[in-house]
Amino acid sequence: MTNQIDKIDHAILAELQKDATLSVDALSDRVALSRNACWRRIKTLESAGIIRKRVALLDADKVGCPLSVLVMIRTDHHSDAWRSDFAIAVEALPEITAAYRMTGDLDYVLKVQLADMAAYDRFYKRLTSRISVSDISASFVMEDIKDTTALPL
Structure with missing residues (x-):
């Protein structure tokens, strides 16, 4: 799958790395793709293991482990x-x-x-x-x- 990642996949991945809470609608607007095509690409990236998981990044100071x-x-x-x-x-x-x-x-x-x-x-x-x-x-x-x-x- 790595060789099959195109510019749109790169754009999707870059946006999700910045904010994985983006809705599919917001993400599709940012990468200039229809909602359904964007959703399919995300599912393909997840199925291929390129997107391993989506997590919340915590502030270590604020949760007591600075x-x-x-x-x-x-x-x-x-x-x-x-x-x-x-x-x-x-x-x-x-x-x-x-x-x-x-x-x-x-x-x-x-x-x-x-x-x-x-x-x-x-x-x-x-x-x-x-x-x-x-x-x-x-x-x-x-x-x-x-x-x-x-x-x-």
């Missing part, structure tokens, strides 16, 4: 069982908003949202009680310069 933390993990364990346990731990800890397996010096990087340093300490203890790591460190975000979910189209 502290963004990048947690860097190195492990000596690379077995299927350890990776499975790690994935289960990641899913079980709602503070983890993103988890990446890396190349290079680090094995994993987690993005974590928390209320404060005390919450980080509790998170750290819960995480390390679930999985064995050889090294774990954290960097605390001082300023969000850019934080977006929009993909470049």
Whole structure:
């Protein structure tokens, strides 16, 4: 489907990335397409998995988790069982908003949202009680310069 995305699909996706609450009528006006044709294209993009879901983006400060933390993990364990346990731990800890397996010096990087340093300490203890790591460190975000979910189209 990726090769079949045309300029109109790009326009639809760009508008939905800005505001997924747009009605089909408003969206069709913005991309100069009839309502029915716009709706069909959205359904096709959803069926193809290009639009994975529509969500509300929350203000971390206003919901009580203003502290963004990048947690860097190195492990000596690379077995299927350890990776499975790690994935289960990641899913079980709602503070983890993103988890990446890396190349290079680090094995994993987690993005974590928390209320404060005390919450980080509790998170750290819960995480390390679930999985064995050889090294774990954290960097605390001082300023969000850019934080977006929009993909470049």
